[in-house]
Amino acid sequence: QVPLLESGGGLVQAGGSLRLSCAASGSIFSNNDMGWYRQAPGKRREFVARITSDGYTLYDSSVKGRFTISRDNAKNMVYLQMNSLTPADTAVYYCNAITSLPPTYWGQGTQVTVSS
Numbered sequence: 001q002v003p004l005l006e007s008g009g010g011l012v013q014a015g016g017s018l019r020l021s022c023a024a025s026g027s028i029f030s031n032n033d034m035g036w037y038r039q040a041p042g043k044r045r046e047f048v049a050r051i052t053s054d055g056y057t058l059y060d061s062s063v064k065g066r067f068t069i070s071r072d073n074a075k076n077m078v079y080l081q082m083n084s085l086t087p088a089d090t091a092v093y094y095c096n097a098i099t100s101l102p103p104t105y106w107g108q109g110t111q112v113t114v115s116s
Contacts, residue, residue, distance in 0.1 A: 001025050002107070006095055009110030012085055020080040020110055022095030028105075029076040033098040036069060036080045038091035039109070049080060050098055062088070085114045 008020040024034070031053045039045040049069040050058040057069050068081040078095050092109040 004107035006110040040091040
């Protein structure tokens with residue numbers, strides 16, 4: 001099983017929506033907080049959103065009110081609903097567990113491109 005598999009990206013016009021999915025292995029998902037990150041060309045990977053094992057959420061200010069993170073603990077899945085997209089949201093999006101240690105594995109991510 002691939003430890004992390006992100007999907008759902010694509011090309012969308014500004015103002016549009018996309019829903020990203022992340023399938024995580026049990027060892028990664030477990031009872032961990034899960035997060036979405038993104039990396040735009042020429043920039044460092046940055047935090048987007050976080051969800052605890054019991055559903056509490058936290059968002060970067062740049063996406064708060066537009067993005068919604070959720071999880072399905074029975075399926076080891078994490079989702080990111082993205083609305084009101086802007087060109088500034090263009091990036092490769094990654095998911096990962098959030099623990100006290102830095103991640104040792106990153107998936108391939110899913111490309112989101114927002115045209116103006």
